[in-house]
Amino acid sequence: xxxxxxxxxxxxxxxxxxxxxxxxxxxxxxxxxxxxxxxxxxxxxxxxxxxxxxxxxxxxxxxxxxxxxxxxxxxxxxxxxxxxxxxxxxxxxxxxxxxxxxxxxxxxxxxxxxxxxxxxxxxxxxxxxxxxxxxxxxxxxxxxxxxxxxxxxxxxxxxxxxxxxxxxxxxxxxxxxx
Numbered sequence: 001x002x003x004x005x006x007x008x009x010x011x012x013x014x015x016x017x018x019x020x021x022x023x024x025x026x027x028x029x030x031x032x033x034x035x036x037x038x039x040x041x042x043x044x045x046x047x048x049x050x051x052x053x054x055x056x057x058x059x060x061x062x063x064x065x066x067x068x069x070x071x072x073x074x075x076x077x078x079x080x081x082x083x084x085x086x087x088x089x090x091x092x093x094x095x096x097x098x099x100x101x102x103x104x105x106x107x108x109x110x111x112x113x114x115x116x117x118x119x120x121x122x123x124x125x126x127x128x129x130x131x132x133x134x135x136x137x138x139x140x141x142x143x144x145x146x147x148x149x150x151x152x153x154x155x156x157x158x159x160x161x162x163x164x165x166x167x168x169x170x171x172x173x174x175x176x177x178x
Contacts, residue, residue, distance in 0.1 A: 028046075058087070067088075096133070121176055137162070138170055
């Protein structure tokens with residue numbers, strides 16, 4: 001599987017590409033259409049800094065070469081409908097971390113998240129990855145349900161601050177079959 005190839009979900013077609021600063025308007029639009037996520041996590045609506053943070057934010061031990069912000073576009077109207085933020089070799093070689101899977105509110109509950117997750121698994125395996133990890137806020141029941149259904153298992157819980165509020169983050173992982 002390659003980036004920019006067309007993937008199919010039922011009768012709809014989507015393409016996935018690496019996002020850059022040239023896509024900032026598309027990223028802003030999607031963040032505004034998924035404001036419920038930002039209200040839950042950041043306790044505020046997304047603003048003009050949100051998109052730039054998605055493009056540039058990395059842990060101190062990583063470089064931008066290790067970060068991929070993937071955009072999923074509707075093939076018919078070229079509209080950004082999902083984002084995947086992912087880091088290569090996070091904590092150790094072969095372990096990739098999904099920092100965010102964000103879907104347009106109108107595109108949830110139609111199987112798109114699963115299609116994207118399947119694409120990511122295959123793509124990461126092709127890049128030499130053996131494990132995918134994600135941190136899910138305990139209060140985000142819908143996300144927990146999704147990640148559990150796609151085969152992720154909890155391996156620890158961590159307390160972190162989001163929007164000035166202490167939250168429990170459930171660390172999950174999935175070992176990829178080769």
